[in-house]
Amino acid sequence: LWGLLTRSRKSNVPVMGTNFLFGYVMAFKMFTQYRETLLEGYRKFNKHAFQIPGLKGWEVFVSRELYDDLRKSRDDTLSMMEEVNDLVALEYTIGPVTINPWHNAAVRKQLTQNLGNKFPEVYDEISTAFEDELQLPANGDWKPVHAHDLIIHIVCRASQRMFVGLPLCRDPEYTRISRDFSGTVITGGFLINLFPTFLKPLVGRYISAAPKAIRGVEKYLVPMIEERWAQERELGDAWNEKKPADLMQWIMDLAPEGEHDAKDITARILGVNFASTHTTTLSFTHVLYWLAARPEFLPVLREEVEAAVAEHGWTKAGLNAMLRVDSYIKECLRVSSIGATAMGRKAMRDVTLSDGTFVPKGAKVMLNLYGVHHDPELFPRPDEFDPWRYSRRVEAGESEAGNALATASSDFLFWGGGTHVCAGRYFAAQEMKTMLAVIVTEYDVKFEGLEPGVRPKDTWFAFSCVPDMKVRVLFRRRQT
């Protein structure tokens, strides 16, 4: 009843599906028919906006023509955080740091600027982690692996090397909590959102598993942060020469006067952990599945990686020279994006977009990523996996930056856009390129029990696309 009373008003754009039973029938149908409905709406309304009743109110889906409207919008008009909280109630799990996330600037600026300096460490962590986690037999036999499990270990170690450095990035208990953290927060958030607002703080504190996970991480990070502050006080300016270069330090350096609180800094690191682990892991699992399913592209990737490494070594310059690796991953993520929408925003007041689309207060607006990424005018034969789609464009004279994996644009909506565009996209692209380059140089891969050319079916649940978790990927040390 409360849901019904607080539902937003309708937009002025056409409705997809039925409004039967206040839209709840359609809202439930979307759990299983999301991407099909988005694609149908994209074609039916010729790329113009349409709306679908959601569980909490009307949801307006727009196309890339309105990318700039969303990109330029401000949080007091179209809010990203309100939309995220409606989904996963971060304010009650990760806590108050999500209200003023000034630490995101450290990801956007210092972390991104240090990608070159830190590359040897990230490469070391990724290549060592593959060896440690795979434990391949010495006789060259194939070993079956659950890919998502493997990749989350690698991603977590690589990102923790960047966030807190050695030796903590390899600590079994610390990395276990970090790996599980996104899942803990998402499950907790869904649970909290089942309750009315006045009960949410209690559910967040006493029923969700997030506080325990946060305490588990505080045990490691709080003493480290306090020790660094103690050294800073003791050494004065000399500390600048000595201090570690990692995300923890960059966040500490940005902490405003009066916010020198080790638990607060820990929560901020966990906020970045939440944004980075699950997203990179799921995305790269899709990439690995394409690699295992389509062996015909492997020799081209190998040749490019070997040439780049021969010329530049394992460096950021080497990685930058891997145009096809970049294109390959971007195409994997175009066809197998982890979500069907982008830039979800909740209207904080009535808004009219530049094409006249009206988004009433309380309604959601988002980009129809699935429709755009499968638009034949942008991507000829959109259902075909064509890994050199982007590198061919560069070879034909188009800009390299415009076609790069890490570039957010109105035809590659994967990173969102505007003020909230993924702050870690350059790091995420670097991690994924390094993982792919390491795999193709060191290992052979294929699916267990599947013919070449067959990729296991993804599972779609509402807007999210999860790779098959049961199938196993076979790894062996490279033979050719």
Ligand code: HEM
């Ligand atoms: C493949 C992996 C990743 C994907 C698909 C991804 C995607 C996204 C998306 C879609 C957004 C919201 C953009 C918007 O609504 O406009 C976002 C925000 C964000 N991402 Fe990522 N991300 C990834 C990896 C990372 C990594 C590795 C980090 C950190 C090192 C990171 C840090 C952030 C932060 C801090 C934000 C919030 C930015 C803000 O609100 O100002 N992400 N990401």
